[in-house]
Amino acid sequence: MSDSRNIRVLVAKPGLDGHDRGAKVIAAAFRDAGFEVIYTGLHQTPEMIVSAAVQEDVDVVAMSILSGAHMTLFPRVKALLDEAGADDVLLTGGGIIPEEDAAALEAQGIGRLFGPGTSTEDAIGYVREWFAQRERA
């Protein structure tokens, strides 16, 4: 692997949604891929997530949202990350997110959002590629 250091990822469950199957599967897959993974646990506010991201000095925040609240929560976390000076952190995620919404969020500077049926390899590949690009820049 060409990574100069391990990629640090915060896997987060924002909002009130308790569906953590996806979050746990992706966290375990990231770990198996050699990333350093921190999982927040459930029911996190955007403030809690950003504070954990800053404290843990992560490269990536990956949020899992199956509650339909993605149009509120992704922009909110993005704004708080920017405010905290963590604008070089990749905010990505997955869940039940209609394609149009994913496109609208990407236009706001949020990374790729993955839907049901995504292979964990795709998500790992995406994060690796993004990281390599950021390191080159």
Next chain:
Amino acid sequence: MSTTEKDVTTAAELAAELRAREGEVAELKARLEAWEAAVGDTPQREALFTTISGRELKPLYTPLDRIEAERYDEAVGFPGEFPFTRGPYTTMYRTRLWTMRQFAGFATAKETNQRYKYLLNHGQTGLSVAFDFPTLMGYDSDHPRSLGEVGVCGVAISSLADMETLFDGIPLDQVSVSMTINGPAIILFCFYVAAAEKQGVTPEILRGTVQNDILKEYQAQHAWIFPPEPALRCIVDMFSWCSGHAPKYNPISISGYHIREAGATAAQELAFTLRNGFEYVERGIAAGLDVDSFAPRLSFFFDVHNDFFEEIAKFRAARRIWARGMRERYGAKNPESWRLRTHAQTAGVSLTAQQPENNIVRVAYQAMAAALGGTQSLHTNSMDETLALPTEKAVRIALRTQQILAFESGVTNTIDPLAGSYFLETLTDELERDALEIFDEIDELGGVVPAIETGWFQQEIAAAAMRQQREIEADERVVVGVNDFEEGSGKIEIDVLRIDASVEEKQRAHMAELRERRDEAEVQRTLSALGEACRGSDNLVPRILDCARAYCTLYEIRHAMEEVFGSYKEPVFF
């Protein structure tokens, strides 16, 4: 107990029978061996010949698989009779079809009320309320933590006023209503009872169910509020109150659905759910209730997943394990306490975002398994649920799927039609055996609550979920449209239901108006009486009913309880 003597006789009889049949068995064995030899190394497809839960299956089952099995009358028997393997009722669907109950709720109470009327007009026979996440977690629509989630995944109900609107024009003395709510179940139940009161309907005639299964929340679904002990007290208080005041109402629906959806295997779903059920029974008995005073109203809720036969066997095994446990271990004497009645829902997790119309077919097979398993009510998922809340059209197709099954397929004519199948009976026995082994494991961990607190259930479920994901990613298990038979761009073209952002504003306005018009002194009086009851040991239902009638909000009631009970902290891991 007298059964011991009977068991001895049975075993002796069985041995005698086996000796008598030795010749026949030897001949059958020889024929099977000859068949196996003839099959030889005929090439097999490259596929997993295991169930979706990883259970090894043989290519063929014969009477030889049944020789060592329990006697038919002990293990299988007759419908409506102990141990209920063949069904909880004597005549099953010949007398009464399963209740077609579609889970629905979105936006405000007013909009959901319209959807309910639509469903009732299209032949649905019961209602099932889906609440939004704030409600599920005990937050009002105008609480800061509700931001962005009001009315999105279900209907927002923050007080009795919302509950009154939800059932406006729907006679609660005639329609049975199921409510999927757990953490704050006791509060929403009281809103419901109070809303019925406003219609002039007394609790004695209320029919319906509240999910109220907190153990599986800690294990899988995660909409909890209080720690296990006070949460269990609320549940036992509801058992006790309902047995005296609402004898037709099911104060709990012990649910495997969420356990399975979170990744568990069929055997884990079966075992965790029934063990949770027995835990509630033990808690009721420990609180001094007579087991037969509340056990007849305990109801269940299982997932019905892709693996057709394993799912059917799961329902049959569940009835048998429950009946035996209730009679033999907990000493229940009323046959109603032995009878496991269940709701079923097709597996949301089996639906694919890719080629969503294919989901109609998945749902139809799953629904048929539920009917062949003998369910009492059924929700069929809509094809578009992996994308958003279902559209009206998708819900209608899902309901029609049940109607075609019930009225056209013929599966309702004969009770438990697959009984006696060498394969199905063997699967039923295997699932029962697996569940009993898992019970032992839980006991070794100190019981359900200690196993929750150490994260054991959660880790077992996550490990099973990971195994399934690996099978799919390694292309060992085919998911049509996802890792095989994919189509073109993968672009999904389907209408989705969108919740208007104005819902949150409307709810906030409602709440402000409610806080303005209610009697504040009465609010404070009932809330402080509730706090007092929480500190003591009186039944909490009458106190919360008073709060509901005074239009205290969901969060106000939750908060009054939380001040005494504290809140639950999950063990975090992955």
